[in-house]
Amino acid sequence: MNVRYASVGRVLTISSYRTPRACIVAKWIRSRGLSTQPPVQQEAVPLRKHLKEEAKKKKAQNKSNGKVKASEEISKWELTVGIEIHAELNTACKLFSSAPASVEDGEGAANSRVALFDAALPGTQPQFQKATLIPALRAAIALQCEVQRKSGWDRKHYFHWDQPNGYQITQYYDPFAKNGTLNLTAEDGVPASDLNGAESLSIGIKQVQMEQDTAKTTSHPPSSYHIDLNRAGHPLIEIITLPHIHSPQTATAVVRKIQAILKSVDACVTGMELGGLRADVNVSIRERGTNGLSSYSGVSGLGQRTEIKNLSSFKAVEDAIIAERNRQISVLEAGGVIEGETRGWTLGATETTRLRGKEGEVDYRYMPDADLPPLSIGQELVDHLRTTLPELPNETVERVQAQYGLSVKDAKTIVSLDDGDRLEFMEETVETLKQMLPGQNHDKLGKMVGNWVLHELGGLVSEESRWDEMTVTPQELADLLRNLQHKQITARAAKQLLATLHDSPASTERPSVEQLIDDGNLRLRPLSEEEYKALAKEIMDENPEMVAAVRDKGQKGKAMYFVGQMVRRGEEGTVEPEKAKQIVEKLLSS
């Protein structure tokens, strides 16, 4: 028989001639901690859209109580959730070999990024790559963990072709970081009932550990599976929360927040929707006010838990928890008993499905890896990383509020949009504008620019086009806003120009904002007092009944009708609404 390393860059074929065994294999794959399935591709949902949808859904749920569990039934039972999150670390090489880490799927030919150890060739040993520790440490520090001076590497054994050594190297006995905290507020999506009147909610992080990722398997029906070892040995961190979570919404908020933190400290490559993050959730319920008999992660008095593995989107986390809670309630209400088991969830399902029970539990036979000396982390390194840690999302939101005067809601939105590009655009525009307007009061600039970037520019970014295709530059927006500030153009004209800029292709020949204003004859040419009066009179004469309504019936609000008509009828860029209002009020009161 030939050695089956025909060449690098070729997919390893397990078998193309053996009898089908698809169903065993599929079930087996699903039952394991790390997925071998290609992650479900989902569109990234912008936060605002997401929030809107959430609100809509909640409304709908409240209306149709028949479909969901009766709320009194839910309030009788207390839900407890603990989450384990796996995130791919942003590193240049694998955890135990100098083979380059495959950052994204599809990058590089299959099996082209494989060191001897990654293929588990006889006689090969792991070489811990120190550089992979840096992003892991950043994550641990950002999650307020205690970094351990000494930690160790353990082997977790199970047979699967995506695990070439027959074991995964992880940190089971001594993880490198312990006892962290995650603080969440209502803004993060924690429901008021979980906050209990407090401003924020603290979720304990039990530990953070480093470990190896598995190889990727692709199925080629009817009976072939291809293995790509590029991902095998890629560094992951696993973040384990304490069972401190009591609602599906808070669980999603925890995952979302952890993702944001990992991203902001540059620890993690991609978001959950792209497969960079995967979550397992432990779900248990107990009757409110009573203590259960089970315990895990040092928390006792809980009900029997089940574990739902391999959730790869926020929605999946929330829906799976809701479904599992409802299932457990039904079982207990019917006098049944919850089994300690591992369950699975597929998107769109209404129920979790049993994968394996306690008797099918894999004994991982954890043992220390004698090929690897213990990991020692110096305090100096931790201190250095702590002081150079990038701003965390919370801190950014607070800074944006304080520095630019944005509301909490707007600050949060702008920070969360487009990977921080939106915020960067805004900050650059504000800076440029400040330099254009020396000696002026800059207090309100931030808020104004914020509004324009969020709402006007945001309005132009339709659902198909994306922010990174934005052609308008901060310089152009600053030019527009300077003209607006100097009353050179009206707000309406500014908006029009913004749209023109957005629609025209970006190039060096693109006309400047000044030129566009001139070309469009948009520069404000203030009318004289007489011209304003003449225009106002003309409109009043056409609408005697409106005049009467204001004068005789005192319907002052209707005065604005005339202002609107004046702006519309006046030549573009000639009528300033405030001035028009003064004139109209004057004429109507006389």
Next chain:
Amino acid sequence: MPEPSQKPSSTQNKKPENKVKKMLELEKELNKEKADRAHQLWVSTETYGKKEADAKKRVEESDDEIARLKREINTRGKTLPKESGFKELKIELFLSERDSEHSVHKLLQGKFIALKANIATKTNVVPTTAASKALANYNSPFHSTVSSLLLQHGASLLPNANMDEFGMGSHTQFSPLLGPLSSPFSRNGKTLSPGGSSGGSALWVANELCWAAIGTDTGGSVRLPGAYCGIVGFKPSYGRISRWGVVQYANSLDTVGILAKEVGRAREVLETLDREDWRDMTCLGTNLRSRIQGASRRRDGRKSLRIGVPLEYNIAELSPSIKATYLRTLAALRASGHTLHPITLPTTRLALSAYYILAPAEASSNLAKYDGIRYGHRTSTSDASPNSDPPLPLYAQTRSEAFGPEVQRRILLGAYTLSSDAMDNYFLQAQRVRRMVQQDFDRIFDTQNPLLDPVAWAQDGEQEKVDVLLTPTAPTLPPTIEELEGQSPVESYMNDVFTVPASLAGLPAISVPVPLSAEERNGMDVKDVQTVGMQLIGQFGDDELVLDAAKTLESINQTA
């Protein structure tokens, strides 16, 4: 005169040129290292072809030598590489040698070194099999550090020496791929055990087919065949020699060892292999190496050895001829000015049990990679076993075909002792015993264990300190193959009782053949082994002292 005045200027001109050259060379070397680090699994065939002609020429040149070796191979043993492939092997290995051109110091030029079958050698002619069907026809795409270093120092390699499958055995009888091995010695017409698991390596040396041989010692696998074949078997301190490319059995114990006719040769081979290696994180680093060197330098100049005699090694199973030789050796050492000191190692009794928990536990983990997916044996039938209840996924059939009964026994033992119900009672207890064994040794050696914190090292004023320990290597002379067949596994594990403690503590230990006296030989078959293996054990890192002591013992033998 124009000439002398020109000369210095021309050399001056040359100097910067040389510098540039050196830098270019350095860069080349660095690039090479980079390429190495990129872990290209396969050497490009193009460069291979170019070098081949050159290598062929060199092989022709050494044809006489090869012809001599071939004749010997044909007459002496069946475990040697097949004649047909031998020339190709030589070509390949010359090529490998040329791959490591930056070697200048050729300590082993032209010397043949046999390699145990679990040491990876990059050739397409001789596979790296570890004597297992699991690796039948497996050609390693890379050289072990041991192979590279030997080639760099000019050695000619003879790979794939017979062994117990994956190193699991004490008599080289569990070799499903290469077949059981017989010692060159016999007793009343019955073949003796050559010892194991490095039996093949020992046989190459005993038959004088090579200058020295490389084995691996996990619980005595170099020392025992050394003793049974009447040659020197040396296990250095754990971590002195890189394990990169050594097929793992129990990786916290596996140690590359050396078999040779003389202590001096073992020392020379150690010199070539005693290097740091970033590929093996358990290989000793710069700091530890210099600490060890410092300690051994301090002892220089003292000629008399303090030899410890562990009372616990005087067991009931010790055969009379071994005991007599042991006592005679001790007396001879004392007569030549060394002092003897009775010492106690209370946990010795527990060491064997601990070893047979730990080694199988690690084996069950290390051998998990042999699944037949990427390389090695895979069953030809559908191995998903869909009809069994519950269905067995993929591996069971492949692995039960690939592994011999002893390997299967140890994998099962190990899987059990690591399982969550048994872990506390077996694996963890055995680890505790291992720590105690190490503490026992630390208490009696004069040199401090360099692995321990100087502060943590408790000075025990009461205890007499010694330089080395002397014990028999095995409790009996080699058994006949027939006797082995009647032994239970546990009985055969007893054989390792004297070698295992040093393995658990990672200490350097060497088995030196000591001739039986005329009375002891009286009535013995002339074809029987005429020597007894005596084992010297030193403190961790004290390899040089152990080799010195072995040399002393060797010279006493010669004068006796």
